[in-house]
Structures are given as C-alpha cells and as structure tokens.
Ligand SMILES: Cc1ncc(C[n+]2csc(CCOP(=O)(O)OP(=O)(O)O)c2C)c(N)n1
C-alpha cells in the first residue's frame with residue numbers, strides 16, 4: 001500500500017485502503033468524518049441508481065443503459081473534490097455517478113437513457129457538456145475548455161473523462177499534446193475498467209499503465225487503485241490543487257473494473273470468466289469502505305441502514321419524477337446545436353411545425 005513506483009520507477013501508483021478495509025495510516029489523507037460519510041453515501045446512491053436503471057431497462061421503461069457498477073469509488077473520490085460553480089465536466093457516457101454527486105437530479109440522468117433531449121443536461125446549475133458517445137472525442141473539448149480557462153485566468157478546471165479504450169484513439173494523444181504545450185487547466189481522468197466492450201486491457205495496449213503515457217507529454221500523471229475511494233480522493237485532491245495553482249494539466253488513471261455488461265445490449269459472460277468477475281467482486285469499492293468505516297466506528301449498522309433507506313427512497317422518487325415528466329417537445333431537436341441555424345434545418349423546422357400543427361390542430365409556438 002501507499003505510493004509505489006511503477007514503469008521504470010518514474011510513475012507512481014497510490015493505494016490506501018485495501019480490499020479487506022485496512023488502511024495505510026502513513027499515507028491516509030486528512031478527511032473529516034462528514035466527508036467520509038458523504039463519499040460512502042454517494043457510492044451507495046450510485047449503486048442504488050444503477051440497480052434501478054437495470055430493472056427499468058428490463059421492463060422497457062428506459063432504453064439501453066451503461067452500468068457503472070464497480071466504478072463508484074473512482075467517481076465519488078473525484079467528485080467530492082470538484083467545484084459545482086467553477087469546474088467543467090466533459091463526460092464520456094459512464095459518469096452518471098459524478099453527475100449525481102454534483103447535484104444533477106437523478107430523474108434527469110435517467111431521462112438521458114430514455115432518449116430524452118432534456119437528459120442532455122443543459123440547465124442544472126453546473127458546467128457540464130452532454131454525454132459523448134464517439135469514444136475519446138470529448139478529451140479534445142476538455143483540453144480546449146482548459147486552454148480557454150488558462151487564457152482567461154478563470155479559477156476552474158475542465159475534467160475530461162475517458163475509458164481505457166478511449167486512450168487508443170488519436171484524440172487522446174492530440175488532447176494530451178495540446179494540454180502539455182498550452183498548459184491547459186485540464187484533468188484527464190481515465191477510468192481504466194479493464195475492458196473496452198469485449199477488448200481486454202492487454203489487447204488494448206502494450207503499455208503497462210496508462211499513467212506512464214503522461215510522461216511523454218510532460219503531463220504529471222499518477223495511477224490509483226480506482227476501487228479505493230481514499231486513494232482516489234487523495235490523488236484527485238492533489239491533481240486539482242496542482243491545476244488550480246496554474247501549473248498546467250494532470251492525468252489520473254484510476255484502475256477499476258466494470259462489474260456488469262458494457263451496456264444492456266451486451267453479454268459479458270461471452271468474453272469474461274466467472275473467476276475474473278469473482279476476483280473483482282472481492283475488491284468491491286463500497287464493501288471495503290464499509291468495513292473500514294464500521295471497524296473504525298465512524299458508522300454503525302444503524303447508520304448504514306439509514307443511508308441505504310434514504311438512497312433507495314431518493315431513487316424511487318427520481319423514478320416517479322421521470323415518469324411524470326411531460327412528453328418531450330419534438331421541436332427541441334432543432335435547438336442547441338447551432339448558434340446560427342443553417343438554411344436546411346430552418347426549412348425542416350418549418351416543415352415539422354406545420355406537420356405538428358396539422359396533427360394537433362393548434363398552433364405550435366416556436
Ligand atoms: C469512435 C468510436 N468507436 C467505437 C465506438 C463503439 N464503442 C462504444 S463504447 C466502446 C468501448 C469504450 O471503452 P472504454 O473507453 O474503455 O470505456 P468503457 O466503456 O469501458 O467505460 C466502443 C468501442 C464508439 N462509440 N465510438
């Protein structure tokens with residue numbers, strides 16, 4: 001545990017909380033009780049959200065869904081260090097845990113997975129781009145925003161999220177190069193969950209770690225045990241401090257495991273062994289934090305029961321809100337893409353407006 005040298009002794013890896021809930025006291029960050037309970041609660045909320053989403057999908061109440069099960073520590077340990085007012089989230093498609101931690105209502109996140117434009121997060125008080133499904137493309141946006149923030153002297157950080165698979169895209173390398181040269185206020189945050197759909201990490205790259213790639217671009221980088229919420233907390237606190245102090249970009253590789261299918265359209269049992277999944281089950285991020293909190297008497301069984309109850313009530317409430325949203329307005333497909341709409345979209349907009357008016361027999365306001 002603690003800091004270990006990897007990749008020719010030049011890259012560090014951090015572990016604080018082991019799979020049995022024991023900590024490395026020497027490297028234990030100063031975190032007060034409230035923050036620890038907050039991270040634990042967020043992880044439980046993510047798990048409850050995720051389990052409900054899978055059920056909703058099976059019942060046909062939402063569409064295809066990408067589970068974050070297993071990645072809760074990698075998301076909560078970072079999110080708790082982010083600023084709702086200053087930082088930009090430039091997400092991929094598996095960051096629902098970070099979004100809810102920063103206050104995006106859960107029914108809005110569910111609505112994205114229902115194919116509803118309102119799930120693209122326009123106006124919820126935080127700076128957040130919509131989910132990006134073209135793998136890796138969002139990193140260039142994250143670096144562009146980070147460069148603009150550096151130029152304008154803004155206080156925030158742009159966090160660009162990526163998976164291990166995304167680091168094989170040219171976009172990742174271009175983003176890293178620009179980040180290094182222009183000292184972007186950007187954190188490149190890689191959740192290495194071991195798989196890009198059915199492609200395992202070993203077939204993805206010959207590199208031992210993704211963190212070591214930062215060296216080539218002169219971007220400080222660290223690998224953390226991504227199932228250890230305390231290590232993720234500490235590594236991201238340091239990385240964000242570094243960027244906030246005007247020292248340029250940083251890269252974190254959080255090594256974790258995607259416990260479920262890639263999405264509900266996948267069947268992971270066709271390419272992974274039950275033994276491998278069981279190995280990671282024993283390293284569950286929530287379970288190990290629970291053991292630590294209980295052993296240290298930071299929470300009791302009654303506290304945990306209360307947390308479980310409150311997150312499951314919150315998730316049920318979110319489903320009720322989701323299902324009582326008025327239907328989406330079809331005209332919104334023309335909004336938010338262009339500042340100045342091209343002629344052909346204006347034409348289509350008029351056609352749809354006329355069509356809807358003839359269907360509904362009333363004037364569509366727009
Ligand atoms: C440019 C591009 N290529 C391929 C795909 C299909 N695809 C969707 S997700 C994915 C794997 C992504 O793996 P990773 O970056 O590790 O993220 P994870 O799904 O593990 O969170 C692929 C290949 C895509 N969406 N975009």
Ligand SMILES: [Mg+2]
Pocket residue numbers: 163164165191192193194195196197
């Ligand atoms: Mg992956």
